[in-house]
Amino acid sequence: MLHEPAVEIGADYASKKKTRLGIILFTVYASIYGLFVLLGLFYTDLLGLKAVGNVNLAVVYGIGLILLAAIMGFIYSLICSRMEDQMNGGTKV
Amino acid sequence: MIYEVSIWAILIFLVFVAMVIGLSFYFGSRTKSAASYYAAGGTIHWGVNGIAFAGDYLSAASFLGICGMIAYAGYDGFLYSIGYLAGWVVALFLVAEPLKRLGKYTFTDALDSKFNSRGIKLTASLSTLIVSIFYLIPQMVGAGDLVVPLLGLPHWAGVLIVGAIVIYIVATAGMTSTTYVQFIKGGLLITFSVILTIYILRNGFTLNPSDDYRQFASIEAQVEGNEVVSIESEDYELIGQQQTGNQTFVKLSKENYETWFKLEQNDDGSAYLTEALNITNTASGEKLYNGAPKTERRFYQVGHLKSIVHKGEEVESSGPLGPFEFFSTLEESEVVIFNKSIFDDGEDRVTVFYQQPTKGSDILKPGLMLKVGKNAKLWDKVNFFSLMLALFLGTSALPHILIRYYTVPSQRAARKSTIVAIVAIGFFYILTLYMGLGAMVNGVNDLESSNMSGPLLAKSFGIGLFSIISAIAFATVLGTVSGLIVASSGAIAHDFVDKYLKVEMTDKQKVRAGKFAAFGVGIFAIILGIIFKGMNVSFLVGLAFAVAASANLPSILAVIFWKKTTAKGIASSIVVGILSAVTIILLSPSMFERYGLPKADAIIPFDNPAIISMPLAVIALIVVSLLTQKKK
Numbered sequence: 001m002l003h004e005p006a007v008e009i010g011a012d013y014a015s016k017k018k019t020r021l022g023i024i025l026f027t028v029y030a031s032i033y034g035l036f037v038l039l040g041l042f043y044t045d046l047l048g049l050k051a052v053g054n055v056n057l058a059v060v061y062g063i064g065l066i067l068l069a070a071i072m073g074f075i076y077s078l079i080c081s082r083m084e085d086q087m088n089g090g091t092k093v
Numbered sequence: 094m095i096y097e098v099s100i101w102a103i104l105i106f107l108v109f110v111a112m113v114i115g116l117s118f119y120f121g122s123r124t125k126s127a128a129s130y131y132a133a134g135g136t137i138h139w140g141v142n143g144i145a146f147a148g149d150y151l152s153a154a155s156f157l158g159i160c161g162m163i164a165y166a167g168y169d170g171f172l173y174s175i176g177y178l179a180g181w182v183v184a185l186f187l188v189a190e191p192l193k194r195l196g197k198y199t200f201t202d203a204l205d206s207k208f209n210s211r212g213i214k215l216t217a218s219l220s221t222l223i224v225s226i227f228y229l230i231p232q233m234v235g236a237g238d239l240v241v242p243l244l245g246l247p248h249w250a251g252v253l254i255v256g257a258i259v260i261y262i263v264a265t266a267g268m269t270s271t272t273y274v275q276f277i278k279g280g281l282l283i284t285f286s287v288i289l290t291i292y293i294l295r296n297g298f299t300l301n302p303s304d305d306y307r308q309f310a311s312i313e314a315q316v317e318g319n320e321v322v323s324i325e326s327e328d329y330e331l332i333g334q335q336q337t338g339n340q341t342f343v344k345l346s347k348e349n350y351e352t353w354f355k356l357e358q359n360d361d362g363s364a365y366l367t368e369a370l371n372i373t374n375t376a377s378g379e380k381l382y383n384g385a386p387k388t389e390r391r392f393y394q395v396g397h398l399k400s401i402v403h404k405g406e407e408v409e410s411s412g413p414l415g416p417f418e419f420f421s422t423l424e425e426s427e428v429v430i431f432n433k434s435i436f437d438d439g440e441d442r443v444t445v446f447y448q449q450p451t452k453g454s455d456i457l458k459p460g461l462m463l464k465v466g467k468n469a470k471l472w473d474k475v476n477f478f479s480l481m482l483a484l485f486l487g488t489s490a491l492p493h494i495l496i497r498y499y500t501v502p503s504q505r506a507a508r509k510s511t512i513v514a515i516v517a518i519g520f521f522y523i524l525t526l527y528m529g530l531g532a533m534v535n536g537v538n539d540l541e542s543s544n545m546s547g548p549l550l551a552k553s554f555g556i557g558l559f560s561i562i563s564a565i566a567f568a569t570v571l572g573t574v575s576g577l578i579v580a581s582s583g584a585i586a587h588d589f590v591d592k593y594l595k596v597e598m599t600d601k602q603k604v605r606a607g608k609f610a611a612f613g614v615g616i617f618a619i620i621l622g623i624i625f626k627g628m629n630v631s632f633l634v635g636l637a638f639a640v641a642a643s644a645n646l647p648s649i650l651a652v653i654f655w656k657k658t659t660a661k662g663i664a665s666s667i668v669v670g671i672l673s674a675v676t677i678i679l680l681s682p683s684m685f686e687r688y689g690l691p692k693a694d695a696i697i698p699f700d701n702p703a704i705i706s707m708p709l710a711v712i713a714l715i716v717v718s719l720l721t722q723k724k725k
Contacts, residue, residue, distance in 0.1 A: 022186040040410040044466035054421030066519040
C-alpha cells in the first residue's frame, strides 16, 4: 500500500496549540450537534415549528449544521495557519 | 419491477463508464510508483484535491442511499446526510493532524507506531477487513439496483458484473484511484445533482406526476363489525380479507387479477377501500406482482401528492418554486407515501404496500422511519441516539478515509483541501434533500428497492440525464469497490499473512497472495451483495460506520490523547468493539427480517449498535491498559 508522506515534515512548534484549538472547536460543534440530537429525541414538535420564513426548524437546523461545519473548518484552518506562521517562523510545515 | 430498456440509455451509460474506467487506467499507468503517486498529490492544487476528497467519500451510499431514504422516509433520511458531514468535523479537528504528526499514515501503522505489537497488527488488520466488508455490502447492493432499470437485468446480475469487473481489474492491472479520476467523478456527481435539483425546482409540485401514473382506485364498502360484507363496484369482486394488527386488508379480483386494498373508515362510520400494491410469494414458489408475474408489468412506480397548498391556496400545480418555497409549500401540502405490511394469506406470504397520506409538516421533521418524540419507546430513542452517534464518530474511524489527508505536502494545503471537501460534500448533501423529496412526490419510487429514487427521478426528466447519472453512480461504485477490495486483500495478505504470521514469501508470492485474497474477498462481496438485496444502502453504510466507530475510534483517540494506553489495551478494545457491534447487528430487528423471521422476535430491540459497542470498547481499552501498565 502507498502510505508514505509526500514530503518530510519539519518541526511544528504550533502543534500543542493547534491540538487545543481542535478540541475546543470540536466541543463547540459536538454540543450544537448534541442539542440537535436531543431536540430530535425529545422535542420533535419543536423541530416542526417555523424558524426562518416558512421553513421549519428541522430543515434550518440540519442545513445549518452542514454550513457550520464548513464555517468552523474555515476558521480552524485560518487560526492554525496564523499560529504556524507565528511560532514556526518561516518554516513551512 | 420491470422497466422499459432504452438502447440510447445503455449506449450513453457504456460510453460514460468506459470513459471513467479508461481514465483510471490511463492515470493509473502513469503513476506506478508510490513516489509519483504522492508527487502528483504534492503538485496538485488544494482545490482539485478537495473535490477529489469528495469524489472519494461520496460513494453509492450517498447518492443512491440517502436520496432513496429521503424519498421513502422524508427528513429521517436527511439525518444521514447531517451525520455523515458532521463526521468530517471530528476528522478535521481531532484526528487528522495529530495522526499526521505521529508520522504514520494508515490506521494500523498509526495504532502500532508506539508499540510494534503483534496483537495490534492482528486486530487492526481484522478490523480493516471487517469494516471494509461492511462497507462493501452496500456498494454491491447499489450496483445490483443500478442495472435493473438501466439494462433490464436482474439484481444479482448487476452484483455479479461489478464483482467480476473489479476482481479482474484488481487481479490483473490494479486500479489506482488517482486524484484526477476522483476529482472528475466528484465534480460530475455534484454538477449533475445540481442539474437534477434545478429540474425539480423548475417543475415544482403537481398532483399528477405523469400521464401514465397509476390512478389508484377507491371503492366504497359496507362493513359489519370488522368484516367487509360488500363493495360498491361493478369491476371488482370481493374474495378475501386479512386482519393484521389494527389494519384490515381486503382481497379483490378484477379480470382474474387479485389485488389487495386497505380498509379505511370515515369519521361518520362509512368505509371505503384504497388500492394497494402487493407482492405475493405463493406456496408453489411463484412470485406475483399485483396478482401477475413480473413480466406483465402490473407493479407500478409510486409516490404522489394528495393536496398542494401554495401561497395559502389549494392548487393542482405549484409552478416553478424557489429553494425555500419548495420546503414551505411541501410543509403545507399532503403527500401519499407507501407503508409496508406483511401477512400470510392461506399458504401465501403477502407483502402489501398501502397508501399512507402524510402531512408535509411530518415529512420535514424526524419521525417517519425512526420513532422519536413523545410516543416513542425507550428502545426507539436508544436506536436514534445510537445512529446519530455512529454517524458522527464513524467517518474518522474508517480506515480508507484519512489516507487522502496525507497526499498533500503541507498541513496547510491538507486543511484547505479538507475544507473544500466539506463544502463540496455539504453542498451535495443539501441537494440530497431536494432530490429525495422530489423523488417522493414525482411518482418514481420502486417499492422493491429504495436505492434507485435518485436515478429514477432523473429518468422522469429525460433518458439522457438518467443514463449519465446512472453511469456516474456505477463508476463510483466500481471505484469504491476496487479500493475496498485492495484494502481488505492488503489486510489479509500484507498485514496478516506477511506481518503477523511472518510467512516467508518472495515479492512474486506476495503479489500472488494479494491477488488470491482479492479474489476471495470479491467472491464474498458478490454473495453478500445478493443476500442483502432490497436493503437501503445508506442504512447498511450506517452499520459500517457503527462498526468502525466502535472498533477503531477509541484506540485512535487513546493513542493520540492518553499516555497510559498499552498495546494490549488497544488490541482488546478493537476486539470488543468489533465483536459487540457485529453481534448486536446480527441480532437486530432488520437482520431478523433478513432471516425471514418477525422483526418483533429480534433478541436486540434496536438496529444501530454504537451506543452499546462504543462504550464497551472504551471500557475494555481503559481497564486492560491500566492492568497491563509496565512497572516503572
